[in-house]
Amino acid sequence: MNPQYHHPADDLAHARGDPGTHDLLSDVYALLTELCASAETDEAYRMALQTVLDAAYTSDLGGLRLTMLPLLICQASNGVADKVVPIAAAWRALHIAAKLLDDVQDGDVVRMSSSSLDLGRVINLSTGFITMANLAIVRAEPAVCPMLQVMFSRTILQMAGGQYRELQLNASASLDQYFQIIAAKSGSFFALAAWSGACGAGAEPDQIALYERFGYNLGMLIQIMDDLEGFRCSVGQGDLAQGHLTLPFIYALEVASTPERARLEQLLHSAVVDVEAEVQLRHLLTVLGAEAYLLAEMAVYRAQALAVLDALHSNGSATKLLEEWFVTLQLWMKQH
């Protein structure tokens, strides 16, 4: 990370009068570490959970700091951000669990078979983080705790359902089906972050609904960006080389002629073992307009997120830090 880099989320710590720059983020991880340390469980398992937590913290510091989202939204809703640290911790724990399971689904864990993290252990760690999310929610304000428990559980079921459907995707998948899947997996998950941050701040229901919509659009934007990154990876590294059915390919299936579709399917099948097939597949997808399509969808979700921020600002929300965070996210997208 650039040492001169200044993240708008840091201002949240300053705004509450603390001299530290990463206080709230470190508060979130301190809570997760405490939950991990106080669990009556096997010492080796506890250490494995902590290792993943440490890696997640490092990733947060050098990346988008998505963990700050519930805190920033609480602050924007004129709430006290410290009060939603347990909510941010619960959301981050769930995020880590989902990421681990996603790696299992994508086969990334199997490919890392030389490491100490085999398939069973990753599923086991993921279960631990889901449980830590539940324990963190219990630390939230008693007035909102039951609502949070219900919303977190509902969202976990939605995400699991999306993941289940994704496993059944095949070359006859439509764009609508794909968008339903990413809405369940990513849209709902970021909507939860935004909803819970506003809820923890004690915001009015109409305001909470607006934040939830902001989070949904943000989640869709991030997921499509993820698919674009997977498409642009170096030869042998990205989604095409792993035979993943992501948005560029689903788009191409939607618009391609019958002979082109057959060629696409054949190339995707071969790309897993044949670098030349992967190169040809990437070229065909580009010629069909896949990259332009993903950028257009990103722009649409971005514009929808901004429209919600406008509405919130008009309603008197203090969205300045949230808006700056959103700008940082876009700069990050541009650089990656």
Add this chain to the structure above:
Amino acid sequence: MAASLAHIIHRLTTDAQFHARFQASPVETVGSCGLVLSHQEMKVLVEMLDLVSHVDSRSSDDNTTDSTSGWIGGASFTHSALTRPA
């Protein structure tokens, strides 16, 4: 409306005549395909038209440094809400 946007972008990317018609009158051109785009989708498409220029009409160095042709850092990624005075 993901499918409608997909089909329009495909036509813009692969059909130079369609691209020219869209440039001249976007709403009518989309309507002539029997497709419907949201206001936001139409706005985005008009903004990023250079990016979806027909493959044959692109200059050879269009994608040498930025595969988005500068679009992601351009007008689409600035917004009055983000430059609002404190």
